Amino acid sequence: MTRSIKAVFDGTTLRPDEPLELPPNTRVRLTIESLATPTPGGSFLRTARSLALEGPRDWSSHLEAYLYGEKADSER
Secondary structure, three states, X not given: OOOOOOEEEOOOXXXXXXXXXXXXXXXOOOOOOOOOOOOOOOHHHXXXXXXOOOOOOOOOXXXXXXXXXXXXXXXX
């Protein structure tokens, strides 16, 4: 059986990101491929900017109207 999984090395031990369905003491062969470390913080904004969404500039001030179709206070 061949399976590719991701794991984290804590300086002593490799810790898989998901459970392994292996009996204890099963011998395995490891091939190590370093993955890019995600940069903490800012990733949501980077993703949002990459979507290049367009819309009205007043979304934040008229959120209820855009979400629920309600008229703004100034239009009532």
